[in-house]
Amino acid sequence: MRLRNKPWAKPLIEANPQFITTSPQDYRGRWNKRFGNNAPLHIEIGMGKGQFIIEMAQKYPEWNFIGIEIQTSVAAVVLKKQLALQLDNLQLICANGSGISEYFEDGEAATIYLNFSDPWPKKRQAKRRLTYPTFLKQYQEVLKKDGHLEFKTDNQKLFEYSLKSMNNFGMIFDNISLDLHKSEEAIDNVMTEYEKKFSQRGQVIYKLAAHF
Template sequence: MRLRNKPWARPLIEANPQFITTDPKKYRSEWQKRFKKIAPLFVEIGTGKGQFIIEMAQKHPERNFIGIELQTSVAAVVLKKQLELKLDNLQLICANGSGVSEYFEDGEVAVIYLNFSDPWPKKKQAKRRLTYPTFLEQYKNVLEKKGHLEFKTDNRGLFEYSLKSMNNFGMIFDKISLNLHQSDEAEDNVMTEYEEKFSQRGQVIYKLEAHF
C-alpha cells in the first residue's frame, strides 16, 4: 500500500518510540520487553493502514502483536490509531519486511501473517514475492517449532505460485481455502482494508495456513 508523502509522518514516528521503531535489529530476541506482559508473538508483514493487526490485538489480549510496514506514511497512519487506542499488546516496525530474520531470533515468533502482499506478477519479479524460497527460509528460522504461517490474497496467480513454492520447500498445509468468505472460517475471519474492499466487489479471497 502506498500513500502520498505525509510531512508529519516521520516526526510522529520519531516522537513515539514507545510504540514504533525504525531500528528493529536492536530488539532481536528482546521484543517481549516492549510489551506489558510476556505472550506469544504474532507478526504481520505489511500492515497497510492497520485494520487487521489492530483488530487482532483488540480481539486477542492474550497475544502480543507486531506489525511491520515499509512505507513511512502508511506506518504513521497505523501509529496514529495506536496513539488513540494505546493497546498494550501492539508494537510497530517501520522497516523492510524482507529483513525478518535480522529482526527476530530463531524461534521467537509464534505466527506470521502475510495479508494481500504485492503479487509482483512478472516472472522476473518472482524473487520479490513474500512466498519466494528465500523468504520462506527466513520464516522457518524465526518461527517456533509449533509456529505457522497464514497467507491471504485475492490474487489467484500469487496464490497458486505460493502453493507450489511452499510445497517445493517442504511445508505442510494445515488449511487451504479457495473461497474464504464462503467457508467455515468466515465467521471468525478478521479482514484487512484490501480484503473488505475486494470482498464487497464479489472477488474471491484465498487463504492458506502452513507450517515447516
C-alpha cells in the first residue's frame, strides 16, 4: 500500500497522540494503560488504509486493536478515519513493523494478523518476508502462550513459503484454507482493501491460523 507523500500527514499525526504514536517502544508492556483496560490485545502488522483493523475493532468492542503501518501518508489516512469514528479500542502505530518485539513485551498480545504482506519474491529478499524465521521468533515472544497468528494472502508462492517456514519453526496449524471465500470461515471473515479488490477479480485468497 503506497501513497504519494501527503504534506498534511505528519502534522495530523503529531496533533493526535491520543490515537497514534511514532514511538511505540515507550508503551512496551504498558499498552493496557494506554487503552485504560486489560482487554486482549490484537495486532495487525501492515494495516494499509485500515479497513480490516477498523472493522475488527467495531465488530469486537471487547478486544483492543493496534494497527501498525510504516508509511506516514498511509497511517494518516487511517488516523483520519479513526478521528471520525473515535473507537476506544483502537490505537495506531506509525513505525516499522519489523521491530515488533521492541514495541510489545513478552506475552503481551493475543493475536497477530499478517494481511497481504509484501511477498518479496526474489530469493535474496526472503529475509524481508514477514513469515521468515527471524520474524516468527519475534511473534513467539510477543504472543501469549495461547496466542495465535493469522495470515492471509493472494500470493500462492508466499503462502507455500509461509507454510514451510512455520512448519520448520515448529508451529502448529489450527486451520489452513486454500480458498477462503469458499470455506466456512468466509461467514465471519473481515476483508482488507486488497482482499476485496482481488476477490472481485476472482483471485483465490489463502489463509492460515497457527500457534507456537
